[in-house]
Amino acid sequence: MKKLLLGNEAAARGLYEAGVKVVSSYPGTPSTEITENAAKYDEIYCEWAPNEKVATEVAFGASLRGVRSACAMKHVGLNVAADPLFTLSYTGVNGGMVIFVADDPAMHSSQNEQDSRHYAIAAKVPMLEPSDAAETKEFVKAAFELSEKFDTPVIVRMCTRIAHSQSAVELCDREERELPAYEKNPQKYIMAPANAIRRHPFVEERTQKLRELAETSPLNRVELGGTETGIICSGTCYQYVKEVFGDSVSVMKLGIVNPLPVQSIKDFAASVDKLYVIEELDGIIESHLKNIGVDCVGKEMFSPLGEYSQTTIRAAFGLPQPESVSTDTPVPVRPPVMCAGCPHRGLFYTLSKHKITCLGDIGCYTLGSAAPLNALDSTLCMGASVSGLHGFNKAGGRDSESKTVCVIGDSTFMHSGMTGLVNIAYNGSNSTVIILDNSITGMTGHQQNPTTGYNIKGEPALAVDLEALCRAVGIERVRVVDPYNLKECEEAILEELETDAPSVIISRRPCMLLKYVKPQSPVKVNEDKCVGCRQCMKLGCPAISMKGKKAHIDFTQCVGCDVCTQLCRLGAIEKEGR
Amino acid sequence: METKNVMIVGVGGQGSLLASKLLGKLLVNEGYDVKVSEVHGMSQRGGSVVTYVRFGDRVYSPIIAEGEADLIVSFEKIEAARYASSLKKGGKIIVNSQQIDPMPVITGAAEYPEGVLDELRAKGVFIDELDALSVATQAGNAKSVNIVLMARVAKYFDIAYDKWVAAIKESVKPQFVEVNLKAFELGYNL
Numbered sequence: 083m084k085k086l087l088l089g090n091e092a093a094a095r096g097l098y099e100a101g102v103k104v105v106s107s108y109p110g111t112p113s114t115e116i117t118e119n120a121a122k123y124d125e126i127y128c129e130w131a132p133n134e135k136v137a138t139e140v141a142f143g144a145s146l147r148g149v150r151s152a153c154a155m156k157h158v159g160l161n162v163a164a165d166p167l168f169t170l171s172y173t174g175v176n177g178g179m180v181i182f183v184a185d186d187p188a189m190h191s192s193q194n195e196q197d198s199r200h201y202a203i204a205a206k207v208p209m210l211e212p213s214d215a216a217e218t219k220e221f222v223k224a225a226f227e228l229s230e231k232f233d234t235p236v237i238v239r240m241c242t243r244i245a246h247s248q249s250a251v252e253l254c255d256r257e258e259r260e261l262p263a264y265e266k267n268p269q270k271y272i273m274a275p276a277n278a279i280r281r282h283p284f285v286e287e288r289t290q291k292l293r294e295l296a297e298t299s300p301l302n303r304v305e306l307g308g309t310e311t312g313i314i315c316s317g318t319c320y321q322y323v324k325e326v327f328g329d330s331v332s333v334m335k336l337g338i339v340n341p342l343p344v345q346s347i348k349d350f351a352a353s354v355d356k357l358y359v360i361e362e363l364d365g366i367i368e369s370h371l372k373n374i375g376v377d378c379v380g381k382e383m384f385s386p387l388g389e390y391s392q393t394t395i396r397a398a399f400g401l402p403q404p405e406s407v408s409t410d411t412p413v414p415v416r417p418p419v420m421c422a423g424c425p426h427r428g429l430f431y432t433l434s435k436h437k438i439t440c441l442g443d444i445g446c447y448t449l450g451s452a453a454p455l456n457a458l459d460s461t462l463c464m465g466a467s468v469s470g471l472h473g474f475n476k477a478g479g480r481d482s483e484s485k486t487v488c489v490i491g492d493s494t495f496m497h498s499g500m501t502g503l504v505n506i507a508y509n510g511s512n513s514t515v516i517i518l519d520n521s522i523t524g525m526t527g528h529q530q531n532p533t534t535g536y537n538i539k540g541e542p543a544l545a546v547d548l549e550a551l552c553r554a555v556g557i558e559r560v561r562v563v564d565p566y567n568l569k570e571c572e573e574a575i576l577e578e579l580e581t582d583a584p585s586v587i588i589s590r591r592p593c594m595l596l597k598y599v600k601p602q603s604p605v606k607v608n609e610d611k612c613v614g615c616r617q618c619m620k621l622g623c624p625a626i627s628m629k630g631k632k633a634h635i636d637f638t639q640c641v642g643c644d645v646c647t648q649l650c651r652l653g654a655i656e657k658e659g660r
Numbered sequence: 661m662e663t664k665n666v667m668i669v670g671v672g673g674q675g676s677l678l679a680s681k682l683l684g685k686l687l688v689n690e691g692y693d694v695k696v697s698e699v700h701g702m703s704q705r706g707g708s709v710v711t712y713v714r715f716g717d718r719v720y721s722p723i724i725a726e727g728e729a730d731l732i733v734s735f736e737k738i739e740a741a742r743y744a745s746s747l748k749k750g751g752k753i754i755v756n757s758q759q760i761d762p763m764p765v766i767t768g769a770a771e772y773p774e775g776v777l778d779e780l781r782a783k784g785v786f787i788d789e790l791d792a793l794s795v796a797t798q799a800g801n802a803k804s805v806n807i808v809l810m811a812r813v814a815k816y817f818d819i820a821y822d823k824w825v826a827a828i829k830e831s832v833k834p835q836f837v838e839v840n841l842k843a844f845e846l847g848y849n850l
Contacts, residue, residue, distance in 0.1 A: 086688045086696070111700055190699045214695075214722075247722035248684055248696040318722070325721035393725040404727030408745045409779050413738050414770035416762035418672060418707030449705060454767050527700065619767065624706050627766045638802065 087251045089244040092215035093182060094119035095251065096222025097152055100178070101259040102126055104144035106137040108497065109526040110156030111191035112245040113184035117154050118529070121538045125256060130529055130538050133464070133497040134159035138166045138181065145179040145235075146271060148262040150226055154182035157198050158463065162498070164201065167235070169273050171205045172281040174233035174288075178226035184240040187362045187389035191525075193444065193461065195388070197363035202237050202340035206285050208292050209237040209340040210301060211317040215249040221337060224301060232288055232295075239339065241362070243318040243389065293341040301337030304350055308332060312354030314347070314367055314378070318390075319360045325392040326401065342370045351376045358383070362390050420449045422625040423601065423641035425520050425591035428565040429489070430457040431621055431645070432572050438487055438579070441474065443467035443499070445491040446524040446593075454622045458489075465490070465498030468515055472502065475511040483512040484579050487587075490515070493523035493531040496546065500555070506584050507556030514578045514585050515557075517548060518565075521592040528596065552586040559585035566591060568648045594641055602642030603658050607633045611654035618646040618655065661692075663716035665724045666813070669743045670735025671760050672707045675806035678831060679733070680711035682810055686827035687715040690819060697722035708739060708762075731816060733809055735792075736760050741776040744785065753785060754812050756792040756805060788812065795846050801836070804843035811847025821848065 087095065093116045097105060105128045107117040121128035131137035137153040144151035155163060160183045167181065183201070186192040202209035210225050212218040218240070225236040269277050296302055307329045315323050316336040323333060334350045336342065351357050351371075359368040359380040368380030383398045384390070396403055420427055430450040433440050434457045442448055442458035443466065451458035460470060467488035475483045490499045495517050506513045523529040530536045535545035552560045559581060563574045571589070578585040592599050604625075614631040625639035626646060635646075635655070647655040666683065670676040677698055684696040692715040699709065712724040726745050732753045734740035740755040747753065755777065764770035781787055790812060796804040807828065814824050825841060832840050 084688070086684050086694060088698075114700075242699065243697060243722050246698045246700055248681075248698075249694065249719075249722075250688060321720040321722065391723045391725045392721050392728075404725075405749045406727035406745045407747060407749075407780065407783055407785060409741050409773075409776050411741070411773045411776045411779055412770075413742045413773060413776065414762050414764045416671065416706075416708040416739070416742075418705035419763050421673075421705060446705065452763065453769070525705075616768075622763065622767070624761075624763065624766065627761045628768065 083253050084250045085253055086248045087215045088115055088246060088248050089212070089215045089218050089240060090115035090246070091119045092218040092251045093154070093222055093238070093240070094123070095253065096219040097126060098123045099219070099254050099256050100223045100226045101150055101257040102152055102226075103149035103259075104141065104151040105129070105153065106131045106140035107154040108132070108134045108137050108159060109523055109529040110159045110184070111526055112186055112242045113154045113156045113159070113182060113240065114526045114529065115245070116182055117538070128538050130531060132532055134163040135165060138163040138170070141179055141181070142166060142170055145175045145177045147176070147264060149177040150179070150259065151177060152180040152182065155184070156192065157183055157185045157196050158192065158194065159183070160198055160201055162464070167201065167207070168205045169278075170235045171207045171285055172273055172278055173271050174284075175229055175235060178229035179235045180222060180225045180229065181235055181237045182240060183237055184242070184245050185363070186242050188242070190242055193463065195363060197366065198237070198239055199339055199366045200364070202239075203366070206289050207235055207237055207340070208232070208338060209239050210337055211239045211339045212244060212337070213317050213320045213335070214244065215247065216251045217337070218244065219251055221301070232292060234288060239317070241318055289341050293343060296338045296341055296343040297346045299338060302343065302346065303335050303337075305329070305333045305335065309353060310355050312350060312357045313360055314350070314357070314371070315360045316367070317362075319362060322390055322392050322395050323360055326395045326399075336367065339367070342367060344374050347371060348374065348376060351378070360384060360390070360395065417452060418449060419452065419622065419624050420446065421594055422623055422639040423594035423643040425565045425589070425593065426450060426518055427455075427621055427623065428568055428645045429516065429518065429571050429589045430455045432568060432575055433457045433487065434620075436572075436576070438575070439482070439485055441467040441470045441486070441488040443488070443490040443494050445494050447489055447491060447518050450489070452622065454620055464494050465502055468499045468502030469505060471513045471515065472506045472509065472511045475513050480512070487514045487516050487575065487579070489518050491524065492517060492519040492521065492533045492548070495548070496532045500551070503552065503557065503586070504555045510584070512582055512584055514575070514587065516575075516587045516589055519548060519588050519590040522596060524593050528593070548588055557584050557586050559583050560588070561585070562588045562590050564591055565589045566643050566645055568645065594643070602644070604635065604637040604640035604642050605644065605647055605655050605657055606635055606637065608654045608656050611652050613652060617649050617651065621646055621649065661716050663714055663719050665729045665731075665748070666713040667724050667729045667732045667743060667746055668711045668713065669732060669739045670709055671739065672705055672709045674735045675803060676709055676711060676735055679806040679810050680713050682827050682831040683713050683813070685830050686819065686823060687713070689823065689827060693717060693719045695719045695722045708742060710743060731813070733813055735805060735809065738773060738776060740787070741773070741780060744780055747785065752816065753780070753787045754809060755787060755789050756809055757789050758793050758805070790850060792847065795850060796843050799839060799843035799846050801839045801843070804840055807840045807843040808847035811844045812850070814848060
């Protein structure tokens with residue numbers, strides 16, 4: 083049976099068919115749906131871990147116990163998981179283990195566009211890269227075969243256009259696997275120097291063997307189309323090449339992007355007059371070619387920035403582009419915004435009003451950086467707000483401490499904010515940390531986390547007590563505010579900034595988009611009272627706009643959070659029917 | 661058959677993703693090779709969203725590039741204009757006459773370009789404009805705008821009515837089938 087599946091759904095199907103037993107991940111666009119869909123199969127134990135390092139180590143543990151396991155993350159998640167990855171390369175696996183990493187060229191939903199292939203090279207583990215959903219499923223199964231045959235974790239590299247594109251996939255049955263008896267093997271799994279030093283030569287030999295495999299593996303293939311032009315590519319670039327050239331050029335499509343073959347590339351190069359390498363982001367295949375003495379054209383013709391398309395390739399080869407129309411009238415940009423009723427808004431308004439410096443973090447609340455709130459001063463990576471605030475305050479002293487806060491979401495705090503808070507307590511800065519607890523991992527589309535009280539399947543689970551946790555690491559001043567209550571927010575923030583002690587303010591209110599949160603009746607503007615002062619416009623609420631000289635509230639968007647009514651000095655914003 | 665390209669554009673939260681899934685399922689049921697490309701995450705929060713649906717004998721790229729779209733289905737007026745450069749010469753635009761102010765308009769940093777669709781018409785672009793929100797509301801759920809627009813798309817496709825109905829039943833949650841079939845019927849007979 084053929085079914086239209088997202089690349090990520092196909093990856094999950096691959097896990098199912100390969101008999102995988104354990105999947106642990108942290109959500110991150112564009113990788114999230116791999117684990118969400120794997121969780122729909124009762125045969126697979128799935129979980130959301132607090133971060134990618136934990137997830138990778140859970141998958142390692144399951145592999146050690148002898149079952150097939152996997153973890154999935156976005157490209158920057160692999161930075162977090164890099165520590166276990168590099169030594170997993172030495173230990174190898176017992177049950178097959180696959181690490182999915184999803185790159186995001188063009189940064190549709192990311193803070194950088196790093197190329198994950200560097201990790202495969204640096205950690206000396208094989209990496210496969212599929213070019214559509216059907217191939218994703220097959221590559222996942224092949225990855226487990228490779229993992230067990232060569233005693234190595236295998237990375238499957240996705241990118242936004244593979245992860246979030248649907249195409250037809252043929253479904254197969256699951257291969258059930260017995261749980262083997264556990265056998266202790268300290269020389270292989272205890273990576274103390276004496277053992278690790280013996281594993282390193284194994285890693286080097288393994289890479290050589292995998293390189294030999296790459297010479298003949300059907301995962302790499304050549305499609306002949308004349309001797310004039312040859313193109314080496316992988317993943318989504320293969321699709322763009324075929325879109326533009328069809329069968330009129332020869333194509334070497336690499337499914338194994340690490341390690342890269344030598345002889346078959348030389349043979350392919352010798353069979354064509356001119357050779358091009360087309361790869362998004364960094365020139366990794368190109369560097370390999372140049373290292374092995376194969377002349378090619380690559381990054382001098384193609385940018386290391388953003389994602390490609392058929393347009394990119396036509397432009398590079400000087401081919402005609404299709405005709406198009408455009409408007410002379412400029413169309414205003416439509417950036418993503420915090421939703422109407424977003425609990426973060428009231429808090430950000432307060433920070434903005436008092437011109438408080440605010441180190442931000444990764445999540446929906448990064449949107450607080452946009453006009454008109456302009457509430458953030460920095461966003462680096464998961465957890466950096468808390469540790470960064472400590473450094474900022476150590477540098478700036480009491481003056482900084484009284485004017486600076488950080489904001490971090492509940493999920494991000496669990497991910498890597500906690501350790502920064504321990505540092506604040508231990509090394510003593512009078513920092514004010516604000517945890518924006520909206521009871522969900524928001525930006526990636528509502529995944530549960532250790533604070534929400536539910537697991538990945540929506541079943542009740544233990545909920546980490548944030549207040550108790552903050553107190554336990556040594557923060558004595560922990561208070562909870564309702565971000566819909568502007569006065570309460572303002573008092574708490576100003577008081578904690580003034581106090582000579584580290585403190586945590588938990589701004590608690592569930593995300594408005596959660597199904598169990600019932601919207602209140604919308605508010606509306608009493609046009610007789612409204613003088614058009616635009617005070618309510620400072621909230622950046624998408625439901626509020628100016629119609630002529632009066633404020634107007636879109637009833638279809640308004641959820642009655644009442645934050646704007648607290649701002650209006652004239653009482654011109656009223657509850658319907660009040 | 662040459663690959664056909666449909667772009668579905670709108671504002672995050674309007675339900676354009678479901679529309680693209682519905683169209684994808686329908687076209688797979690019809691026996692085409694299909695690719696549907698979406699972008700999740702950040703843009704969903706009220707940002708401009710675009711999905712690509714491509715179908716034919718053999719579809720390679722998941723992306724529809726400039727000048728390649730046979731049809732653009734826009735859930736909001738200026739989103740149609742934003743992506744107009746993707747339209748193929750002689751391509752068509754179906755647009756919902758709803759206006760949703762983007763943040764720069766709300767803050768007063770930019771004006772909502774009221775006449776932008778007329779400008780496209782003046783340039784010879786075929787634009788089929790309808791008030792899908794009213795039809796959806798009439799059907800009983802304002803969120804069915806996506807299905808009303810798909811009913812309009814059905815007018816430009818040579819695929820039987822009951823095939824659309826089957827694809828809707830496959831795509832929406834059981835509790836919403838009835839209201840969406842009503843929305844489809846009203847939209848189709850508009």
